[in-house]
Amino acid sequence: MSDFRRIIAKRKRQDFVFNIVGIVCTLVGIVTLGALLFNLLSDGLARLDWTFLTSFPSRFAARAGILSSWVGTLLIMFVTACAAVPLGVAAGVYLEEYARRNWVTNLIEINIANLAGVPSIIYGLMALGLLVYQFRLGQSILTGGLTLAFLILPIVIVATREALRTIPQGIREAAYALGSTKWQVVRHHLLPYSVGGTMTGIIIALSRAIGETAPLITIGALTFIAFLPPSPVKSAPPFVSSEWLFSPFSVLPIQMFNWVSRPDQDFVVNAAGAGLVLIIVTLSLNAVAILIRYRVRKRIKW
């Protein structure tokens, strides 16, 4: 009998020990995240001021700023969103509502699964060979935006499909039974009801794209750029111009990379500042996505 008690006690101890081990391991990730944020804040918070945000980079650390980089990031994100969102949502709708079970559908699904696992720098290489040189789009904002759009496409497609899957089949049957065509069901019901979930996925995808560095370096984004792309709005007819699409550019993560790679420690502070801006933007986007997901779940309970 005391044997029995001993075994039980040992088992209880094992559980207790593992509880501790589990908590410690979980903390590793969380503590690191905290250390990272703290590190960045302590190094760079002081540097964040209006001049930093509105100055061009410079050889002098104290005068260098992130103006050209965050404008570049904004423009690139615009192109990325315009390309990836319609393409990804359309693909997701097709795969979820229209596609039949045949080899073409399997091929498409395998491709999407594979693309999600391709390292981001490979997208850069493809864009370099294909977009920059073959299609002669140059080392421009258009190229950069398209590259990132291809990169996040699988995420948008998966998010759209997941959002469509939450709609119960009964709703589709009700809509069909009233005499809707397939497109009418998609347009009047499926897209409006799934917009919350899809939005969440799109925002997360964009927040990933903002932090991407390697593919943009590969296509030839500049690391030192002291001018802004030409404005899309002009004062002479036709009042809008697409020149900016073909302009060279830099983005925030590349600027940070450039500064952190310098041996001169003064630039480290700048890098931290840029990193803070990057983290704030990324975390805010993630927070917005989570908020949308929460609100949508509250609004429509299937």
Add this chain to the structure above:
Amino acid sequence: MKDLDRISSAASLAAGRRPSPEAAPTAARRLAYLKERVIESLLFLAAFSSVAITLGIVGTLIYESSTFFAHVPLWDFLTDTLWTPLFASPRFGIVPLIAGTLVTTAVALMVALPIGTVVAIYLSEFAPPTLREIVKPTLELLSAVPTVVYGYFALQFMSPLLQKLIPGLPTFNMLSAGVVMGIMIIPYVSSLSEDAMRAVPMALREGAYALGANKIVTALRVVYPAALSGIVSSYILAISRAIGETMIVAIAAGMQPNLTLDPREPAATITAFIVQVSLGDLPHGSIGYQSIFAAGITLFLLTLVFNILGYVLRRRFREVY
């Protein structure tokens, strides 16, 4: 009224008249059908774009590296131990780059796999549900941080920290890059493994508990093996992610190719090399330009192998439950 209906329909059938025109599509209906087909075709093209992108990637890599392999014998490429394509007398051995990739990946996996698995077991079998609800998204935030920020952290924080522990550690080294990369990869392992373990039916656990097993034994002997294909597919995803990582290693491990298995030394990975060359001037068609595509196709093949493995395992995992 109903009798008349009956008589007239009976009469019309007897007379052999065809069914009413509602059965034949009107012009308006035909136009509507055309619109439906056009929309379906457009949506199909959008879905097919994924195939086009893959073709674009594979095509570009093959095309651009074919000129490289016309100049450089494959044997040299695979076995030479020096990678100096931009030198006056260039050497094109990919081995140092592969070594750099493998060592950083190994360090990262030694951090991510054990910690990620323990976290997954803890969250799935031990932690109270509220804790799980808080911890899981927080850990997923780890993978949301841009990798260039991780590179900064590795260089500015982790490296000095490790230098205190390991005297003589150079500023650029594969260890700090690998460790930080490992921590970044933890959520890949923990989230997917936890999902796999949660999918194991309660009935299996109850069988073990009913025999008097405690939690850890049930977790290790029952749940973990049952969820194995999902767990292994998460490991493979982690491997693939580590192999393809660029910025952390470019910033913290240095960009000098160095054939060594010692993580305390600096080295360049395949990805870091591509970045380094891209930062400089790259005349289209030069040997430097071609060399990044040769490196790229090597990287692509490496990750392809793991991606296929992971895909096969994930399909098996979904079929079981």
Add this chain to the structure above:
Amino acid sequence: MAEAKMDRQDRTRGGRAEERTRTPVAVQQSDARVAASHPATKAEVQSLNFFYGKLQALKDINIAFPSNRVTAIIGPSGCGKSTLLRCFNRIHDLYPDTRYEGRITLQPSGVNIIDPATDPVEMRMRIGMVFQKPNAFPKSIFENVAFGLRLLGEKRSVIEEKAERALRSAALWDEVKDRLKESAYALSGGQQQRLCIARALATDPEMLLFDEPTSALDPIATARIEELILTLKEQVTIIIVTHNMQQAARVSDDTAFLYLGELVEFSRTTKMFENPSNKLTEEYITGHFG
């Protein structure tokens, strides 16, 4: 005597108009008798076979569904009742590997519903369906009812008028007239089901198909819907699938009993429950199986 036997045969086989029209005189004579005891047929199912892939779910079904009456389809689980119902509005078309054989002739137009050349979308606009689980759209109450009308491209004033009419027919108007803009999900289960009925009625369908409409509802809501069905049959022909025999007895004029994909018996409800012709029917009705 002979005519009576012929009538009974016609009932179980599905009367074929051709057989009765040998001469115009014969038509008038037999149709007078027909009019007395058989109302006009709304939909004639003739030699209907249905396949899910290789599995044959319906075998040689022949039924003439009378106009402006309620016909119930009963039978144990898996007998094919819902499958038969879903043939009428071609909902099976949405799923792969389904195949129809035979005819379902819609009167008075004579169109064959399951002919591949027939437009399923049009059939669905003319034949409405109410499902087992209320599936109101996550829109407002008004928008739910208006949806079918919008598909037809009706004008705003017409939509409002027809929506109100439909909600009145569904005995829901008084409960929702002050909150038409509220979400449909704010309604109770029974109310949502009546909303779905209103939604189906709004486009003036020729037939209404009910697929076990009250199996997800409490007894009070069930009773209200059964009342509703009895009033609706003046407007539309109704087919109701139910696994609840007492409901069939309460609500329907005629009943079809299906077993393992075959029609066992089809007769007036009172006759089927008091004096069924077929032994199998009797066993089912008395609860020996199913």
